Amino acid sequence: MDGARGLLLALLLPRLAAGTPGTPPGTAGTPPTTPPDIAGTRGTALATIPGTLPGTTGSFRPSGGGRSVSRVCVEQSLVFRSNTPYPTDTIAVPGGHDLFCVQLDDSKLNYFRQPQDIKESHFLKFLEKYGRHSFLAPSQVQPSVPAFYRAGDPILIYFDSSSVLSTLRQPVKVGASGLCVDGNPAGFLDSKSTSCTRIFANLSKSCSTDPALDAASYYRDFTVLKVPINDIIVQSMQVKVSAVAPPGAPHMEHNTCINVVSEVIYEIEFSGTHGIQSVSVRFKVSNISGNSGSSLQQHFTLHFWVSASVLSRLLLSL
Ligand SMILES: *[C@@H]1O[C@H](CO)[C@@H](O)[C@H](O)[C@H]1NC(C)=O
Numbered sequence: 376m377d378g379a380r381g382l383l384l385a386l387l388l389p390r391l392a393a394g395t396p397g398t399p400p401g402t403a404g405t406p407p408t409t410p411p412d413i414a415g416t417r418g419t420a421l422a423t424i425p426g427t428l429p430g431t432t433g434s435f436r437p438s439g440g441g442r443s444v445s446r447v448c449v450e451q452s453l454v455f456r457s458n459t460p461y462p463t464d465t466i467a468v469p470g471g472h473d474l475f476c477v478q479l480d481d482s483k484l485n486y487f488r489q490p491q492d493i494k495e496s497h498f499l500k501f502l503e504k505y506g507r508h509s510f511l512a513p514s515q516v517q518p519s520v521p522a523f524y525r526a527g528d529p530i531l532i533y534f535d536s537s538s539v540l541s542t543l544r545q546p547v548k549v550g551a552s553g554l555c556v557d558g559n560p561a562g563f564l565d566s567k568s569t570s571c572t573r574i575f576a577n578l579s580k581s582c583s584t585d586p587a588l589d590a591a592s593y594y595r596d597f598t599v600l601k602v603p604i605n606d607i608i609v610q611s612m613q614v615k616v617s618a619v620a621p622p623g624a625p626h627m628e629h630n631t632c633i634n635v636v637s638e639v640i641y642e643i644e645f646s647g648t649h650g651i652q653s654v655s656v657r658f659k660v661s662n663i664s665g666n667s668g669s670s671l672q673q674h675f676t677l678h679f680w681v682s683a684s685v686l687s688r689l690l691l692s693l
Pocket residue numbers: 577578579580
């Protein structure tokens with residue numbers, strides 16, 4: 376078979392399998408959940424085209440319903456290395472060369488894209504026709520999130536103004552340079568200290584804009600959650616971070632950036648499963664000078680301690 380015919384077939388088949396072009400099945404009278412059963416048609420057809428050309432496009436509906444996927448396939452022997460971010464698979468072609476296929480993300484092929492509106496008056500009719508029981512196997516039932524921190528759990532913080540839930544961070548160093556990585560979450564009961572380096576290409580710019588240098592970013596605008604709740608955050612679940620003698624914002628004076636945070640020390644009081652009771656933070660600041668290539672070593676410490684009330688109860692029970 377000549378290559379051109381193979382390509383033509385490959386381009387035609389997806390259309391045939393998808394039904395009339397322009398009217399996705401499921402939009403006219405058929406509820407979106409039951410597209411016509413053409414399971415496997417396309418995959419089989421594509422796989423039996425001999426001499427499929429590199430770059431051939433095809434679509435494939437897996438049997439048992441579901442989403443359509445769009446694939447670009449080449450003969451597997453032509454692939455030396457795949458760096459594609461998309462899922463890939465191989466299709467065995469009986470008596471031919473196996474195909475290496477990349478699944479593209481093509482939402483147009485999704486039959487669920489234009490669901491039919493169901494009016495309340497028609498609901499029962501649809502329910503009768505398509506309704507069925509749904510169930511979860513016991514192993515699929517999601518365990519509810521325990522409402523207390525366990526050792527090592529990330530400590531949740533909450534920004535009231537933006538309703539953003541995040542985690543308390545403890546920057547750590549990476550690589551030989553020891554540069555700071557800010558994303559590392561602080562772990563519950565994980566009392567420890569970390570150090571890392573920041574390098575400034577433009578000190579005066581960093582001095583006024585880099586939140587890592589400003590003490591306020593380590594306690595202002597957020598609260599720490601007593602226990603790890605992630606749905607409705609009520610006031611009683613939030614613990615304010617109290618700053619001990621907080622320094623002012625960093626600013627440039629002549630060639631020097633004044634009040635740069637060089638050390639952050641959190642003291643976190645906890646009470647068993649009642650969670651975090653109080654959080655305080657202390658700072659050390661320094662002044663750094665120089666215009667280019669200046670750097671700063673920062674230290675971060677988290678220290679957990681048991682509430683006195685818990686301690687006395689423990690002692691009393693001895
Ligand atoms: C450094 O940043 C400041 C403030 O953003 C800017 O005015 C200045 O031009 C920058 N200097 C260099 C060398 O880029």
